[in-house]
Amino acid sequence: MTDSVMTRLDPNSRAAARGWSDLTIRNLFIIPTIAFLIIFNIFPLLYSLGYSFTDFRASTNAPAKFIGLQNYRELLNDEFIWRNFTITAKYVIVSVAGQVIVGFGLAMLLNRDIPMKGLITTLLLLPMMLSMAVVGLFWKLLYDPSFGIINYALGLGKFEWLADPDMALYAIAITDIWMWSPFVMLLSLAGLSAVPKHLYEAAEIDRAGPFYTFFRITLPLVLPILMIAIIFRTMEAFKTFDLAYIMASQPTTELISIRLYKMAFLEWQTGKSSAFAYIVLVMVVAITNIYVKYLNKVKER
Amino acid sequence: MSAVRTPREVLLNRVAVVAVFVALFIMLAPIYWIASTSFKPRNLATTVPPTILFEPTVAPYVKTFVKRSQLRGPVEEEVYEAAPWWEQLVLDGGEKVVRSPSGEVKPSGYGQRFMNSLIVAVVSTIFAVSMGTLTAYGFSRFKVAGKDDWLFFILSTRMLPPVVVAIPMFLMYRVVGLNDTHLGLIILYTAFNLSFSVWIMKGFIDEIPREYEEAALVDGYTRMQAFFKIVLPEAMTGIAATAVFCFITAWNEYAFALIMTNRNAQTAPPFIPSQIGSGLPDWTVIAASTVLFLIPVAIFTFLLRNHLLRGMSFGAIRK
Numbered sequence: 001m002t003d004s005v006m007t008r009l010d011p012n013s014r015a016a017a018r019g020w021s022d023l024t025i026r027n028l029f030i031i032p033t034i035a036f037l038i039i040f041n042i043f044p045l046l047y048s049l050g051y052s053f054t055d056f057r058a059s060t061n062a063p064a065k066f067i068g069l070q071n072y073r074e075l076l077n078d079e080f081i082w083r084n085f086t087i088t089a090k091y092v093i094v095s096v097a098g099q100v101i102v103g104f105g106l107a108m109l110l111n112r113d114i115p116m117k118g119l120i121t122t123l124l125l126l127p128m129m130l131s132m133a134v135v136g137l138f139w140k141l142l143y144d145p146s147f148g149i150i151n152y153a154l155g156l157g158k159f160e161w162l163a164d165p166d167m168a169l170y171a172i173a174i175t176d177i178w179m180w181s182p183f184v185m186l187l188s189l190a191g192l193s194a195v196p197k198h199l200y201e202a203a204e205i206d207r208a209g210p211f212y213t214f215f216r217i218t219l220p221l222v223l224p225i226l227m228i229a230i231i232f233r234t235m236e237a238f239k240t241f242d243l244a245y246i247m248a249s250q251p252t253t254e255l256i257s258i259r260l261y262k263m264a265f266l267e268w269q270t271g272k273s274s275a276f277a278y279i280v281l282v283m284v285v286a287i288t289n290i291y292v293k294y295l296n297k298v299k300e301r
Numbered sequence: 302m303s304a305v306r307t308p309r310e311v312l313l314n315r316v317a318v319v320a321v322f323v324a325l326f327i328m329l330a331p332i333y334w335i336a337s338t339s340f341k342p343r344n345l346a347t348t349v350p351p352t353i354l355f356e357p358t359v360a361p362y363v364k365t366f367v368k369r370s371q372l373r374g375p376v377e378e379e380v381y382e383a384a385p386w387w388e389q390l391v392l393d394g395g396e397k398v399v400r401s402p403s404g405e406v407k408p409s410g411y412g413q414r415f416m417n418s419l420i421v422a423v424v425s426t427i428f429a430v431s432m433g434t435l436t437a438y439g440f441s442r443f444k445v446a447g448k449d450d451w452l453f454f455i456l457s458t459r460m461l462p463p464v465v466v467a468i469p470m471f472l473m474y475r476v477v478g479l480n481d482t483h484l485g486l487i488i489l490y491t492a493f494n495l496s497f498s499v500w501i502m503k504g505f506i507d508e509i510p511r512e513y514e515e516a517a518l519v520d521g522y523t524r525m526q527a528f529f530k531i532v533l534p535e536a537m538t539g540i541a542a543t544a545v546f547c548f549i550t551a552w553n554e555y556a557f558a559l560i561m562t563n564r565n566a567q568t569a570p571p572f573i574p575s576q577i578g579s580g581l582p583d584w585t586v587i588a589a590s591t592v593l594f595l596i597p598v599a600i601f602t603f604l605l606r607n608h609l610l611r612g613m614s615f616g617a618i619r620k
Contacts, residue, residue, distance in 0.1 A: 019523025022443060029439035033432050033495060034451065040492040041458040044469035051472075058472060106324055112317045120321060122606040124328055128613075129602045131553035133570040134591050137577075138335040141584055147347040149334050178331065183613060190610050190618050225618060239462040242555040246574050257464050257556075264468045265560060277465040288460040292453050295617045 045281070052275035059268035071275035081276070084259045091169055091244075091255060092237040098177035099233055103184025104226065110185070111192045121189070125182045132179070136246035139175045143247075165252040172244050172253060179243075180233060187229040191222035224298050231291045235284065256280055332595075339588035343394050346584045360390040361589035367391065368399040368407040411590050414572040418594075420483055421568055422551035425490035430544045432491075433498025434506075434536065438528060440499070441506040442514075452500070456615070459496040463556035471560060483566045489557050494547040497615065501546070504616030505539025506532065542608035545601045552598065569594050 020028075052071055056064035075081055110121060127135070142150050143161035151159050161171040195218060203213045241257035254262075260280065264273035338346055340357035369391060376392050388398050399407045436455075440448060470489065471480065479485035509532060517527040533540075555570040562568065573590050576582065605612070611619045 019525055022524055025524050025528075026439045026443040026445065029435040030445065030451075033436040033455070033499060036432065037455060037458050037492060037495060040470075040488060041461065041466065044466065044473055047473060048469035051469075058475070106321075109317045109321050109324070112314055114318055114321050118606070120325055122603060123325060125606075125609055126332065126599060126602055127328060129549060129553075129598050130595055131555065131570050131598070133553075133555035134573055134594060137574045137587065138591055139331065141338065141588070142331055142334060144347075147349050147351055149330075149351045152350050178328070182328070186610055186613060187618065190614075228614060228617065235460060241462070241464060242570075257462055260462075260464045260468075261556075261560075264464065265471075270468070270472070273468055277462075277468055280462060281465050284460055284462060284465075285457060288457050289453075291460075292456060295615065296449075299617050 048274040048277060051271050052278055054271040056271040056274075057268050058270040064271065067271075071272045072279070075272065075276055075279060081259065084254055084256050087169065087252065087254060088238060088240075088256045091173055091240065092234055094170060095173040095176040095180070095237050096230060096233050098173060099181045099184045100226070100230060102177060102181035103186075103229070104188045104222075106181065106185040107188035107192055110189060121186075125186060127179045128182045130179070132240075132242035133246055135175065135179055136172075136243040139178075140247060143171060162248045165250050168248040168250050168253045172247050175247065176237065176240070176243060180236075183233065184226070184229045187225050188222060191225035192218070194225075195221045224294070228291070228294050228298060231287065231294060235287045235291060238287065239284065335588050336592050338584055339592045341585050341588075343583055343585050346588070358390065360394055361583075361585035362593070363387040363390050364394070364396070364409075364583070364586045365411050365589045365593065366409055368409050369396040370399050371395065372397050411569070411572065414567055414569045415593070417483065417562075417566055418552055418568040418570070421486045421490060421566070422548050424483075425487045425494060425551050426544050426547040428487070428491040429494035429498045429547045430502075430540060433495055433543065434502045434533075434540060436495075436499045437502035437506050438532060441503050442511070452503075455496045455499050457496075459493065463493075463554075464560070467557055467560045474561065481562045481565050481567075485561055486558065486566055486568070489561065490551040490554060493554070493557075494550055497550070498543050498547055501543050501612060501616040502536070502539060504611065504619065505536050505543075509535045542605060542612060545605050546608075546612045549598055549601055 051064065053066055053068060054064035055067050055071075106124065110117060114120065140162065142148050145151060145158045145160050145163070148161075150161070151157065160167065162168050199217050199221075200213065203217060208216075239257055240255055241261065244253050244255050245258050245261070247253075257280075260273060260276055263269050263276060337353075339361050340359070341352065341355055342358050342360065345352040345355050372392070372395050376397075381389060381392055384392060391398050401407055439445070440452065445451060466489075474480040474485050479488070513531050513535065514524075514527040517531050518524065522530065553570065554568070558568045559571040562571070569590075573587065573594060576587050576590065602609070
């Protein structure tokens with residue numbers, strides 16, 4: 001790092017002679033944050049990397065024994081872990097697809113002349129600001145087979161939403177869709193409002209049909225922002241813990257985060273769970289990388 | 302849109318308006334339901350079919366804050382008459398307020414959890430926003446080698462799944478005695494929000510013209526003075542929006558709080574679901590504690606409405 005290009009001031013000017021140099025200020029402003037994040041995010045991860053090669057259990061006082069790659073080998077060969085991954089994949093696909101359909105649909109509707117548009121948009125955005133844990137809790141009341149309002153409103157009788165192993169994951173996904181469609185809607189609205197009006201006028205003059213207009217004008221222009229929403233929601237859905245953990249405790253709803261939590265804090269397999277955490281970490285960093293690439297791309301526009 | 306509207310377009314627009322209101326109704330119905338449950342007497346909360354019209358009571362809100370136990374028999378008239386109005390509401394529901402031997406009402410634990418949430422969220426927000434603003438200024442105005450890599454590093458810390466970070470943090474906190482302390486949670490939430498605050502504040506500061514500071518520097522300000530007297534006031538709206546976002550994130554956080562706290566520093570999100578416990582849960586109390594917890598967020602969402610887009614996209618998209 002060189003300081004010669006940092007300041008635009010002439011080094012001989014009066015301003016540069018007073019106070020701290022720009023280099024000092026830059027370091028003073030940036031280094032504490034970086035240091036804080038390294039100490040509280042990176043260092044712990046290095047710490048657990050060490051444990052991931054041991055059979056350490058935090059619940060006992062037995063010293064950790066080095067077992068090499070055994071944890072990783074066991075995890076990658078464990079068919080139950082693979083089932084957790086399959087469940088998570090199913091959950092991510094269903095809930096993100098649902099959010100895109102509902103969210104983008106809502107955005108298309110709101111992109112017209114709607115009375116009280118601002119107020120309606122704000123109200124629609126409310127669900128995504130709420131706590132996932134608390135949302136999961138009160139959806140349990142809504143889903144209750146006997147006195148829940150959902151079965152009553154839909155006339156489903158005693159339909160088991162959360163107790164049925166095949167249905168529970170979808171029930172959680174529905175709640176996630178309710179909560180996060182507004183996010184996709186918000187980003188899509190931004191994308192839609194950025195589409196130049198003259199393109200639509202030109203399409204109208206050319207007598208282009210609504211489908212043609214949508215697929216050739218609207219969608220391509222909104223896609224970059226929609227992709228941001230999709231990648232971000234994929235990443236978040238992949239990490240889901242609160243919602244599913246609160247709403248159901250079936251083997252069919254055991255997402256990766258829940259398995260990891262149980263392994264680490266209920267079964268106290270600290271060493272093995274550290275290894276598991278690393279496998280998850282690599283996947284998340286990969287998705288983050290794609291996400292940031294898209295963010296920067298959109299920013300440059 | 303064209304100035305002259307065809308009948309078809311007018312019809313389409315009407316359909317859209319109706320669809321929007323239906324969607325609004327569906328999106329808000331769950332929130333309405335939990336709010337209405339919080340004003341129901343206990344026996345109406347779990348009726349089949351669900352009760353929609355009822356006489357509202359604030360009993361659930363009273364019960365949320367006091368420790369209660371089941372009444373064994375009917376209440377004596379004079380005891381009932383002597384009790385304050387809120388205690389009568391509890392007695393009406395077939396429960397009595399638990400008192401210490403000296404006659405003081407025992408709290409339920411919700412009040413304390415609520416305060417914990419408030420302390421942890423406010424303090425961590427102050428740290429995250431102040432450090433984030435400085436760092437954002439640093440990245441916005443000065444040349445930093447490998448700037449994009451540093452920014453990616455900062456953002457990536459935010460993307461880590463909480464449970465992944467919690468495993469080593471739990472072990473380290475155990476060594477230094479930070480498990481179940483306010484400070485422990487504050488540090489975690491600060492780290493979590495810091496990356497967000499750097500990213501979004503950088504967007505806000507990038508928008509402030511450099512010429513403002515340069516003019517101040519020429520006028521004889523030092524860089525520090527220019528930052529505090531020119532840049533900070535200009536960035537105030539951004540700082541406020543960022544602070545509200547950080548507050549909401551910390552306020553809502555569940556996984557860290559579940560793992561790192563159990564009594565002393567427990568926040569409301571892990572406490573509220575734990576009220577379900579065993580046996581028949583009192584949904585009116587759960588609803589009341591939920592509504593109280595959601596109110597601050599609802600108010601902030603309204604105040605934030607013009608910044609939601611920027612906040613949710615980490616400053617990448619602005620209107």
